[in-house]
Amino acid sequence: MKVLIIGGAGMVGRNLADTLVAAGQLGGKPVTELVLFDVVPAVTQGTDAVAVRVETGDLSDRATVDALIAPRPDVIFHLAAIVSGEAEADFDKGYRINMDGTRNLLEAIRAQPGYHPRVVYTSSIAVFGAPFPEAIGDEFFTTPMTSYGAQKMIGELLLNDYSRRGILDGVGIRLPTIVVRPGKPNKAASGFFSGIIREPLAGIEAVLPVDDSVRHWVASPASATGFLIHAATMDTAPLGARRCMTMPGLSVTVGEMIAALGEVAGPDKVALIKRQPDATIRGIVAGWPENFDASRATEMGFVADASFQDIIRAHIRDMEAAG
Amino acid sequence: MKVLIIGGAGMVGRNLADTLVAAGQLGGKPVTELVLFDVVPAVTQGTDAVAVRVETGDLSDRATVDALIAPRPDVIFHLAAIVSGEAEADFDKGYRINMDGTRNLLEAIRAQPGYHPRVVYTSSIAVFGAPFPEAIGDEFFTTPMTSYGAQKMIGELLLNDYSRRGILDGVGIRLPTIVVRPGKPNKAASGFFSGIIREPLAGIEAVLPVDDSVRHWVASPASATGFLIHAATMDTAPLGARRCMTMPGLSVTVGEMIAALGEVAGPDKVALIKRQPDATIRGIVAGWPENFDASRATEMGFVADASFQDIIRAHIRDMEAAG
Numbered sequence: 001m002k003v004l005i006i007g008g009a010g011m012v013g014r015n016l017a018d019t020l021v022a023a024g025q026l027g028g029k030p031v032t033e034l035v036l037f038d039v040v041p042a043v044t045q046g047t048d049a050v051a052v053r054v055e056t057g058d059l060s061d062r063a064t065v066d067a068l069i070a071p072r073p074d075v076i077f078h079l080a081a082i083v084s085g086e087a088e089a090d091f092d093k094g095y096r097i098n099m100d101g102t103r104n105l106l107e108a109i110r111a112q113p114g115y116h117p118r119v120v121y122t123s124s125i126a127v128f129g130a131p132f133p134e135a136i137g138d139e140f141f142t143t144p145m146t147s148y149g150a151q152k153m154i155g156e157l158l159l160n161d162y163s164r165r166g167i168l169d170g171v172g173i174r175l176p177t178i179v180v181r182p183g184k185p186n187k188a189a190s191g192f193f194s195g196i197i198r199e200p201l202a203g204i205e206a207v208l209p210v211d212d213s214v215r216h217w218v219a220s221p222a223s224a225t226g227f228l229i230h231a232a233t234m235d236t237a238p239l240g241a242r243r244c245m246t247m248p249g250l251s252v253t254v255g256e257m258i259a260a261l262g263e264v265a266g267p268d269k270v271a272l273i274k275r276q277p278d279a280t281i282r283g284i285v286a287g288w289p290e291n292f293d294a295s296r297a298t299e300m301g302f303v304a305d306a307s308f309q310d311i312i313r314a315h316i317r318d319m320e321a322a323g
Numbered sequence: 324m325k326v327l328i329i330g331g332a333g334m335v336g337r338n339l340a341d342t343l344v345a346a347g348q349l350g351g352k353p354v355t356e357l358v359l360f361d362v363v364p365a366v367t368q369g370t371d372a373v374a375v376r377v378e379t380g381d382l383s384d385r386a387t388v389d390a391l392i393a394p395r396p397d398v399i400f401h402l403a404a405i406v407s408g409e410a411e412a413d414f415d416k417g418y419r420i421n422m423d424g425t426r427n428l429l430e431a432i433r434a435q436p437g438y439h440p441r442v443v444y445t446s447s448i449a450v451f452g453a454p455f456p457e458a459i460g461d462e463f464f465t466t467p468m469t470s471y472g473a474q475k476m477i478g479e480l481l482l483n484d485y486s487r488r489g490i491l492d493g494v495g496i497r498l499p500t501i502v503v504r505p506g507k508p509n510k511a512a513s514g515f516f517s518g519i520i521r522e523p524l525a526g527i528e529a530v531l532p533v534d535d536s537v538r539h540w541v542a543s544p545a546s547a548t549g550f551l552i553h554a555a556t557m558d559t560a561p562l563g564a565r566r567c568m569t570m571p572g573l574s575v576t577v578g579e580m581i582a583a584l585g586e587v588a589g590p591d592k593v594a595l596i597k598r599q600p601d602a603t604i605r606g607i608v609a610g611w612p613e614n615f616d617a618s619r620a621t622e623m624g625f626v627a628d629a630s631f632q633d634i635i636r637a638h639i640r641d642m643e644a645a646g
Contacts, residue, residue, distance in 0.1 A: 160467070
């Protein structure tokens with residue numbers, strides 16, 4: 001089968017591509033061709049069994065998207081997006097890529113007669129906006145507080161409608177914040193959730209800008225890959241017309257994260273966390289969802305991490321494997 | 324002040340235009356110019372005090388919309404839409420007018436520096452999709468089951484985001500089914516809700532294609548005009564970032580509607596209703612919302628009809644006034 005990953009150079013896309021190449025199959029069918037599309041070249045290497053083709057381009061260019069869809073991939077993962085901060089800073093770019101780009105993809109599929117691929121779309125918990133109930137249920141309304149969240153929700157509505165119309169077979173998954181992200185610290189407001197685990201484990205100091213009581217909704221990189229693969233292979237009949245779901249995750253406080261780090265890696269690692277309260281980051285984080293009741297996704301077979309300790313242990317294994 | 328009604332030739336737009344011309348003011352400020360835009364010419368006549376300008380065109384043409392916005396109307400009512408049945412039959416036309424047309428309007432406003440008009444947008448209860456709770460609350464999620472509903476919800480998301488960004492001051496109102504619609508019977512699946520009142524009052528037989536137990540969410544034409552005027556003049560600060568609301572209405576069964584007709588107009592009118600069950604219409608209507616808890620709109624000062632009897636009496640008065 002042919003698989004296309006739009007956003008194949010990002011952290012989530014790369015993990016997925018690496019996993020598909022290593023497995024050589026998706027849902028029991030051999031993956032013969034894997035196309036990785038992004039604005040920068042993806043790095044995943046192919047094998048004799050799985051040919052990897054790397055392409056770059058702009059999702060807002062319809063001709064580019066038409067060319068990408070012309071070979072009729074059986075499964076399309078649409079992970080590409082202008083992230084929250086950039087979509088807020090650049091109004092036009094956010095709408096052009098996140099809204100028009102997604103629509104270009106759906107329209108390019110619609111333009112191919114008799115073609116009906118599985119489309120897995122990564123949405124975001126940014127479709128929700130404060131004030132929140134104690135746990136956000138599957139039927140809670142979506143009132144985004146960022147342009148990114150609005151664009152992601154528009155993508156959900158389009159995915160649902162194009163699926164209902166029989167144009168494609170869509171599944172939309174709202175990912176939790178991915179922790180522990182590998183790599184260098186970044187300036188995202190959510191960056192410290194990974195940083196307070198990743199940096200101490202690497203023997204480096206980490207800054208904690210919020211209180212220990214701050215609660216957040218997280219999943220490991222491996223869980224994210226698992227969600228994507230399940231979304232690509234699941235029976236979509238039970239979803240009916242409601243194709244988009246909040247993925248299961250762990251609702252943990254910063255204090256619980258730090259305690260888990262101590263339990264897994266010892267108190268000397270915890271000592272590397274420096275508390276430097278930052279009013280700006282505190283304010284941003286205060287508007288984020290803390291907890292979900294993601295029953296529907298769980299019923300549909302999506303599986304969350306078992307514990308935050310497991311998330312830390314998985315990160316340690318990944319780092320050891322990467323040398 | 325200058326007022327623009329996009330969709331000024333439709334039933335709701337015409338009622339609003341007539342009301343504004345008669346009142347000569349909106350929120351206590353004199354209306355000096357009223358522009359009525361639609362695909363066909365609007366019929367409302369101006370007065371010495373209120374100049375009415377009638378324009379026709381296509382909302383999906385950005386240059387047309389730019390020209391419409393160039394005089395910087397203080398209040399814009401955006402009522403224009405490809406209706407549910409047509410948007411379902413013509414995929415491209417529905418998205419072109421309902422989604423791209425709405426976006427053209429918001430973008431034309433954004434293109435004018437320092438301009439920040441009140442924009443009243445009519446959404447629809449079609450943003451909701453079955454299965455429903457017993458009464459749909461203000462925080463129930465939006466899962467449209469038609470392309471029209473998806474397009475209306477995308478408009479809501481855009482209106483919210485452009486308002487949050489300070490580009491405009493939007494209020495989105497989800498209208499109930501308008502009963503009693505004046506005029507001839509039409510082929511809309513919901514047409515009988517008006518027909519079983521309107522036709523008997525005119526001494527004509529009416530067909531009832533569903534059971535007496537069918538429950539529906541309705542408001543009078545006068546209430547719809549009242550909602551629009553309140554949305555144009557209310558203080559939007561209490562809305563925060565959640566600019567769109569389900570309007571209050573009456574949840575009444577067909578049996579209750581018929582009993583009210585008997586009470587107001589007598590049993591000989593009721594005798595003109597012929598029960599001719601229609602499986603297709605029954606099926607369509609079964610997927611529609613029956614009841615809402617529209618507390619938020621009520622708290623924000625929107626007022627529903629007091630009773631279905633009042634709705635019938637108002638229709639009788641309108642017909643007498645129209646001769």
